[in-house]
Amino acid sequence: MERIDRWARSARSCLVRSSVRRAMPWGLLLLTLGGSLVKEWAPLPESYFSNKRNLLNIYFVKLAWGWTLWLLLPFISITNYYVTRNTLAVLRRITSLLVGTVVWYACTMVFLHIEDLTSSCYKSPTLDVLHRQHLSRLQCQQAGGFWHGFDISGHSFLLSYCALMIVEEMAVMHNLNTSRNPRLHMVLNCLFLALSCFKMIWLFMFVTTAVYFHNFSQKLFGTLVGLLAWYGTYRVWYLTPFSPGLPPQNVSLSSQKPKRSL
Incomplete structure (x- = not known):
């Protein structure tokens, strides 16, 4: 327990700062640009992560929204209830996950539609001879x-969006003191560390996408859509009364009386 507490304190000092939240969108854009330059001008040798069948891609990235949702649901519920003691406020904040799910699904469908509209069927990977009679993906395959067409990077979109959501929701930990409730303290530390690990995985796989897959424009569009989805929710809509609202911030509970154990 002491080791988990120590790890959680270290992660808090690095990941929940407001400066991190401000810098992260620009960092994602720079990673896209830098990774794309590496891919075009100094390609890295083939590696385990240049294979789409790598374990992180199969079991984590392809299920990235599910993993993010599964961890944020209890984290948002517990932290918001501990701060507000208001069930309706908690339910309101949880709807941010419904919003995120709608955003993820809608963007994915739009990406697929754009690819279908811009694609053609070719006889070989060299893309030199057209199969003009095959007008759909299914017929072509x-x-x-x-x-082949304009395949906006779903990885660049989803991983940037998930990472930004996690950073925004973890901000509540900045001044949250649950040390007087050992069980709750342990639960939140474990959830916080799990979210921190997944955030690192999302960022690492975001970089591997940038250096190994897609072309620059496809990755740039994917990243920009992820940033726009984050900005439109957490920086615009969630500031209004009729929205899920932002996570509780700048709230210090260290002086409060101990809460009843879960």
């Missing part, structure tokens, strides 16, 4: 062709 059944004929052994290669369906």
